[in-house]
Amino acid sequence: MISIRNIVKQYAAHRALDDVSIEIEKGKVFGLLGPNGAGKTSLIRIINQITAPDSGQVLFNGEPLSQVHVDRIGYLPEERGLYKKMEIGEQILYLARLKGLSRAEALKRAKYWFEKLEIQSWWNKKIEELSKGMQQKAQFVATVIHEPELLILDEPFTGFDPVNAEVIKNEILELNRKGATVIFSTHRMESVEELCDSIALLNLSHKILDGKVKAIRNSYRNGTYVLEYEGDKIAMNGNAPFAILQETGHEGYQQVKLKINEGSKVNDVLHYMLPLASINKLEEVVPTMNEIFIQKVASANTSNQ
Amino acid sequence: MNKILLIIQREYFSRVKKKSFLVLTFLVPVLFISMIALIAYISASQNEFADLKKVAVIDESGRFLNKMRNSSNMSFTYVSQPFETTKKSFIKDGYDYLLYIPSSLTGVQLLGEKKPSPLTSGKIEDDLSNLLRSQRLVEAGIDTVVLAKAQKHISISPQQVKENGTVEDAHVVASLAVGFVCAFLIYLSLFLYGAQVMRGVIEEKVSRIVEVIISSVKPFQLMLGKILGIGLVGLTQFVLWIVLTLTLSTVAGSVLVKNVKAKTEQVSAAQHMVVQGAANTAPVAEDGDKMANVLKELQGIPVAKTISCFLFYFLFGYLLYSSLFAAVGSAVDNETETQQFMFPITLPLIFTFALAQSVIINNPDSTLSIWLSMIPFTSPIAMMIRIPFGGVTNLQLAASMLLMVLGFLFTTWVASRIYRVGILMYGKKASYKELAKWFMYKE
Incomplete structure (x- = not known):
């Protein structure tokens, strides 16, 4: 869907993007991650053709990005905003028509979305009369009303209460199921794991990690498990096929975080433990995206210094 | 292109639909006409607004006895008591002033509780001198008929020779007024609508809708x-103003002219009655004629040309300046920061407007005036002053308009390069150096 190839963007003394290449597959949800100032917004602006790269190329379905593509992209910027003095319905129509819809078509779809999000009674209100959450919903409608093939959402859940965040999340997933590709820029790692198929991690203008979420998490597996057994703490001799990283005692059960020795398997752990204790569970600890994010960014920053 | 139309539509209708637009559109012509009517009325009936001053006259020379002419704001009463006693009593007797004319005619005094205004004493001086001159001339043996002829007031009617040799009335006073009003309106509207553009840009930037x-x-x-x-909002407003003003003034004008004429006739009739013997009335009768002249001259101005030039210079002057205003709006985060950039932009406007009131209006075809009417930054004002005087050749007008269009394209190009970067910059205090950097950025 989108091929970002060797993009460089220079602002005066600051290089915002340095030789960044990313592939975004059609029909997937793609997470664009990175700490503040990593270059996410610069990249998003380039895909939206708000700014142009100094060098490099962006391909949209294989064609070099051009003005004909803007109507096929829906963009929800991190800093939201609508005309404060304009009626909300008119405003949605205006933005939809700027994306190439006819007035009649825009009206039809706006009514549909307003009903779906239960904001039809706000049609004639001015933006300044609405709560922040309502404004966000209206802005979301403006982003998706022209049924874009590519949705670019920058922190889409900020400003929503948990109930409405869930509503919006389901709408995004539904659009994705209907075929829209979603680029999703966020700091909220839990939503990344829940929503994204693939991610790219930007840090200090460079891409430092990308790939499928599952594959990335798997590649960060290091044989760490959590073992829980009943009763009091038992002593383990040196023949255990694992090293104990951490032991915590609870009322009536114990938890051990362990790392399996090189060459041993999960079954070996069970073999060793079965005669010793009554096991409640044995579970692999796969690092969360959050942990990977922090680890990657920290190590990138230290190696940079 | 279609998208620009959509944007124009929104900008236009969101403003035209406002109540303030309607109110302003209808109120301004009404106020304008009322103001003109009021001024005309007051100046036509000036005398009625002045108090009647009662002047006691002691004429020891005997030359002016019963010859001082009463006017609507001054009445003369001749008293025969000696000066010394009257001096003490004239205020008590209800007079405002005491005019004392000694027999030698030197040391004429005007006494009063309040200081007499220069107008009052000046008028008395003129009257006395005129009377004295007429008398001396008659005494010297000049026939009164000859005398009356000799005192004819001359008024110049400026004529303008066209290239093809025909002569036309030059309408100097009306040209002055029309040119000045047009220039003033352009000056005002460039600020007014330019500031609207700037505020609109800031609004979009601050509300962050610009990125969407x-x-x-x-x-x-x-x-x-x-x-x-x-710009279309401005144009709509001006066209409505012009149409409404013309309609209203045709209606009001016909009423007004009738009133003024009636008044003038009254005054001159009164004058004729009073004058009879003394031949010093001519200038007053001329006043009424002047008034009628101005009204006649107004009708002689090339209305179509002036209005179309006005609309052209308003439109392109506006386009030129408002693109700069847009660039300023894009560079700042709120309106208070605009000051440092506004000054250099508005400087040529203020400069030209100041010159317009003196240099250009007094000498519309001087080299300086011609240059000012060529430079795109100053020409909207300078040219509007010059056009009603008729000294602008077609070549000059064409050159000025061409430069105006080029100037507009140039400033828009410069402004758009700053604008495209500025609208995405937040929290950065823009300096001129920064603006130059933005201008240099690649696409």
Whole structure:
């Protein structure tokens, strides 16, 4: 869907993007991650053709990005905003028509979305009369009303209460199921794991990690498990096929975080433990995206210094 | 292109639909006409607004006895008591002033509780001198008929020779007024609508909607759409103002002219009655004629040419300046920061307007005036002053208009380069150096 190839963007003394290449597959949800100032917004602006790269190329379905593509992209910027003095319905129509819809078509779809999000009674209100959450919903409608093939959402859940965040999340997933590709820029790692198929991690203008979420998490597996057994703490001799990283005692059960020795398997752990204790569970600890994010960014920053 | 139209539409209708627009559109012509009518009325009936001053006259020379002419604001009463006693009693007797004319005619005094205004004493001086001159001339043996002829007041009617040799009335006073009003309106509207563009840009930037919009259209389209939309609002307003003013003034004008004429006739009739013997009335009768002349001259101004030039210079002057205003709006985060950039932009306007009131209006075809009417930054004002005087050749007008269009294209190009970067910059205090850097950025 989108091929970002060797993009460089220079602002005066600051290089915002340095030789960044990313592939975004059609029909997937793609997470664009990175700490503040990593270059996410610069990249998003380039895909939206708000700014142009100094060098490099962006391909949209294989064609070099051009003005004909803007109507096929829906963009929800991190800093939201609508005309404060304009009626909300008119405003949605205006933005939809700027994306190439006819007035009649825009009206039809706006009514549909307003009903779906239960904001039809706000049609004639001015933006300044609405709560922040309502404004966000209206802005979301403006982003998706022209049924874009590519949705670019920058922190889409900020400003929503948990109930409405869930509503919006389901709408995004539904659009994705209907075929829209979603680029999703966020700091909220839990939503990344829940929503994204693939991610790219930007840090200090460079891409430092990308790939499928599952594959990335798997590649960060290091044989760490959590073992829980009943009763009091038992002593383990040196023949255990694992090293104990951490032991915590609870009322009536114990938890051990362990790392399996090189060459041993999960079954070996069970073999060793079965005669010793009554096991409640044995579970692999796969690092969360959050942990990977922090680890990657920290190590990138230290190696940079 | 279609998208620019959409933007123009929004900018236009969101403003035209406002109540303030309607109110302003209808109120201004009414106020304008009322003001003109009031001024005309007051100046036509000036005398009625002045108090009647009662003047006691002691004429020891005997030359002026019963010859001082009463007017609507001054009445003369001749008293025969000696000066010394009257001096003490005239205020008590209800007089405002005491005019004392010694027999030698030197040391004439005007006494009063309040200081007599220069107008009052000047008028008495003129009257006395005129009377004395007439008397001396008659005494010297000049026939009164000859005398009356000799005192004819001359009034110049300026004529203008056209290239083909025909002579036309030059309408100097009316040209002056029309040119000045047009220049003033342009001056005012450049500020008014330019500031609206600037505020609109700041609004979009502050409310952050700008990023959504420029993901659909190019920044240049947004800027141009806004400028053209607001320009059309201005144009609509002016066209409505012109139409309403012309309609109202035709109606009000016919009434007014009748009133003024009636008044003038009254005054001159009164004058004729009073004058009879003394031949010093001519200038007063001329006043009424002057009034009628100005009204006649107004009708002689090339209305169509002036209005079409006005609309052209308003439109392009506006386009030129408002693109700069848009650039300023894009560079700041709120209106208070605009000051440092506004000054250099408005300087040529203020400069030309100041010159317009003195240099250009007194000498519309001097080299300086011609140059000012060529430079795009100053020509909207300078040219509007010059056009009603008729000294602008077609070549000059064409050159000025061409430069105006080129100037507009140039400033819009410069402004759009600053604008496209500025609207996405937040929290950065823009300096001129910064603006130059933005200008240099690649696409």
